[in-house]
Amino acid sequence: MRKNAPRRTQGMTLLELTVVILVLLSLISILFIGARAWKKGSDKAGCIMNIRSVQQMIRGYQNMNNYQEGHTINMFVIGNEFGLSNIGECPGGGDYDHAGSIPPIGELAMTCSLATSHGHVPPSIAGW
Numbered sequence: 001m002r003k004n005a006p007r008r009t010q011g012m013t014l015l016e017l018t019v020v021i022l023v024l025l026s027l028i029s030i031l032f033i034g035a036r037a038w039k040k041g042s043d044k045a046g047c048i049m050n051i052r053s054v055q056q057m058i059r060g061y062q063n064m065n066n067y068q069e070g071h072t073i074n075m076f077v078i079g080n081e082f083g084l085s086n087i088g089e090c091p092g093g094g095d096y097d098h099a100g101s102i103p104p105i106g107e108l109a110m111t112c113s114l115a116t117s118h119g120h121v122p123p124s125i126a127g128w
Contacts, residue, residue, distance in 0.1 A: 040118070043092035047112050047120040050087065050096075055128045057082045058109040062102050069104045092118060 012020075054075070061067070061078050075098040079087040087110070090096060094114035103109050112120040122128075 040092070043090075044118060044120055046091035047094065047114070048122050050090065051108060051110055051112065051120075051122060052128060054079070054087055054098075054110045055108060055125070058102060059128070067102055069102050071102045072100060073102060075099075075110070090114065090120065092120060094118070094120060 057078060058073070058075075060082070061073070062069075062071070067073075075087065087096065087098075090112050092112075092114050094112045097111050097113065099109045106125065108122075108125060115121040
């Protein structure tokens with residue numbers, strides 16, 4: 001038995017504790033960045049689905065009433081008739097610009113103010 005042998009105490013040193021805290025903080029920051037990206041993606045998808053619903057609603061209204069392109073419409077009255085009471089709310093916080101008339105085939109009846117900055121625009125409207 002040696003009496004003068006260095007003895008290590010139980011526990012962590014300050015350096016080890018600092019490294020553990022830095023690793024945990026970096027993992028938490030990665031989690032928040034991922035959650036923010038997920039939220040932006042879901043807002044974009046929700047906005048595009050709103051635009052699609054309104055587009056289909058307008059085409060259905062046009063077909064049911066035998067209206068031609070360019071016929072003046074009130075989007076909110078039609079929305080309530082079709083059960084779309086929240087057509088004025090973009091999930092991402094943008095505002096919708098509604099057409100005042102039935103648009104020609106290939107044009108959207110509603111666009112989002114975040115279309116250019118956040119990509120709230122459908123990639124293709126073929127078949128809508």
